Amino acid sequence: MALANVLEIPAAGFSFENAPRNAALEGLLDGVQTPKPLKTGTTIAGLVFKDGVVLGADTRATSGEVVADKMCAKIHYISPNIYCCGAGTAADTEKTTDLLSSNLAIFSLNSGRNPRVVMAVNILQDMLYRYHGQIGASLILGGVDCTGNHLYTVGPYGSVNKVPYLAMGSGDLAALGILEDGFKPDLELEEAKELVRASIHAGIMSDLGSGNNIDICVITRKGVDYIRPYQESQYKDSRKLKYKYRPGTTPILTEKVVPLKLEVVHETVQQMDSA
Amino acid sequence: MAAATSMMPVFGHQISPKNDLVPDWTRQEVSTGTTIMAVEYDGGVVIGADSRTTTGAYIANRVTDKLTPIHDRIFCCRSGSAADTQAIADVVTYQLGFHSIELDEPPLVETAANLFKASCYRYREELMAGILVAGWDRRKAGQVYCVPIGGMLVRQPVAVGGSGSSYIYGFMDSNYKPGMSKEQCLELTSAALTLAMERDGSSGGVVRLASISEDGVERRVILGNQLTKFSTH
Numbered sequence: 001m002a003l004a005n006v007l008e009i010p011a012a013g014f015s016f017e018n019a020p021r022n023a024a025l026e027g028l029l030d031g032v033q034t035p036k037p038l039k040t041g042t043t044i045a046g047l048v049f050k051d052g053v054v055l056g057a058d059t060r061a062t063s064g065e066v067v068a069d070k071m072c073a074k075i076h077y078i079s080p081n082i083y084c085c086g087a088g089t090a091a092d093t094e095k096t097t098d099l100l101s102s103n104l105a106i107f108s109l110n111s112g113r114n115p116r117v118v119m120a121v122n123i124l125q126d127m128l129y130r131y132h133g134q135i136g137a138s139l140i141l142g143g144v145d146c147t148g149n150h151l152y153t154v155g156p157y158g159s160v161n162k163v164p165y166l167a168m169g170s171g172d173l174a175a176l177g178i179l180e181d182g183f184k185p186d187l188e189l190e191e192a193k194e195l196v197r198a199s200i201h202a203g204i205m206s207d208l209g210s211g212n213n214i215d216i217c218v219i220t221r222k223g224v225d226y227i228r229p230y231q232e233s234q235y236k237d238s239r240k241l242k243y244k245y246r247p248g249t250t251p252i253l254t255e256k257v258v259p260l261k262l263e264v265v266h267e268t269v270q271q272m273d274s275a
Numbered sequence: 276m277a278a279a280t281s282m283m284p285v286f287g288h289q290i291s292p293k294n295d296l297v298p299d300w301t302r303q304e305v306s307t308g309t310t311i312m313a314v315e316y317d318g319g320v321v322i323g324a325d326s327r328t329t330t331g332a333y334i335a336n337r338v339t340d341k342l343t344p345i346h347d348r349i350f351c352c353r354s355g356s357a358a359d360t361q362a363i364a365d366v367v368t369y370q371l372g373f374h375s376i377e378l379d380e381p382p383l384v385e386t387a388a389n390l391f392k393a394s395c396y397r398y399r400e401e402l403m404a405g406i407l408v409a410g411w412d413r414r415k416a417g418q419v420y421c422v423p424i425g426g427m428l429v430r431q432p433v434a435v436g437g438s439g440s441s442y443i444y445g446f447m448d449s450n451y452k453p454g455m456s457k458e459q460c461l462e463l464t465s466a467a468l469t470l471a472m473e474r475d476g477s478s479g480g481v482v483r484l485a486s487i488s489e490d491g492v493e494r495r496v497i498l499g500n501q502l503t504k505f506s507t508h
Contacts, residue, residue, distance in 0.1 A: 158358040161328065
């Protein structure tokens with residue numbers, strides 16, 4: 001136990017000291033809310049079909065009301081047989097999936113095996129639960145391993161669901177409507193791709209935070225087909241003019257030179273005796 | 276007899292002026308607002324749960340499996356925060372498995388229940404988890420233990436939990452009789468869960484049942500359209 005009057009260097013990582021205080025404040029004052037995991041604009045979807053798993057995502061990254069990236073990659077590589085779509089805070093999903101990918105690569109090298117999807121899920125669940133929702137990452141993990149084709153979702157608080165199809169992100173309601181209507185177990189490849197494409201498209205059409213192109217990633221025993229973009233946005237514009245100005249575009253009418261009068265101050269340096 | 280269960284407020288305080296642009300279900304923690312039930316009979320236990328997991332007003336998973344195996348003949352029914360209960364169940368599964376290997380004997384249901392209680396009580400401020408532990412062991416045959424929010428532990432012949440349990444205490448009290456057979460227990464559980472699912476918004480989907488005895492575990496699912504129809508609607 002540390003003494004109250006000894007300065008403590010804060011430990012690395014998140015500190016939950018204020019969590020009980022925040023919870024109490026939320027209860028006492030109306031309208032005061034602690035920040036919760038943000039669901040920023042995204043539509044991601046995944047489904048299990050006969051030969052594997054299909055994952056889909058839109059490609060818009062928003063920063064407030066502005067589109068920050070029109071072609072961002074939301075389907076992240078985890079291992080040769082596992083890919084992960086991320087919704088939520090972009091930085092969190094990037095870093096979490098990178099960390100997971102590194103850990104599984106080390107495991108593969110150590111054991112000589114391809115990682116199983118449950119491994120990835122367990123590692124993610126452990127990490128996100130430890131951070132109590134402070135890492136705003138909602139992930140859809142899909143992959144094919146020796147035990148079959150699997151699709152899991154991991155929430156920001158660390159809850160896991162194993163599902164045959166799912167959509168997440170701010171556009172998930174629209175996407176899920178399409179999936180609920182069209183999903184059947186053991187779809188063929190082309191049907192599965194078309195269903196995922198249609199569901200992401202619905203998300204893009206109905207949600208302001210999702211848009212631009214659609215990426216699809218198909219994972220089967222034989223390998224991975226990452227199609228980026230699978231469908232391009234029909235609302236692309238092209239700039240009609242160039243916006244660089246050549247020197248001389250603005251004509252100079254008159255020129256006036258005024259010298260600055262500088263005061264010269266006499267400067268001396270006196271050395272101080274340090275006693 | 277269970278402690279007053281203050282349920283996860285899935286509809287409560289979310290109505291706030293700031294929420295127009297971002298729907299509140301996007302920011303709620305995932306909760307298994309739920310109905311779970313466990314009944315002892317001579318020779319084993321019957322457990323049941325609904326299958327709905329909610330994030331605020333959105334159903335995140337409509338086919339959840341809330342009956343989690345802890346050991347070969349011991350199950351737990353989870354209610355409360357999905358993340359918390361999954362984490363606790365994982366921890367207890369490990370602890371119980373380790374203990375069982377050390378003893379070289381199948382573990383007792385009471386041991387599993389005490390492990391749940393230890394975690395739930397120690398971290399009671401941080402956790403939101405209401406759990407029913409049920410199973411069969413050689414010493415006391417079928418047992419049901421209730422570990423509600425706060426970390427109490429009590430053995431009961433019949434126990435219900437979750438947000439939907441409030442609606443079926445009366446049904447359970449009037450219809451349970453000691454000495455029921457396994458089939459009667461399954462009927463009772465499925466009827467109780469159906470009634471709770473009809474009345475509680477946070478419970479629904481399918482009814483998952485399992486019966487645990489010396490011979491093993493039998494699981495079944497009753498789909499939405501196969502549930503008993505009661506006369507008020």
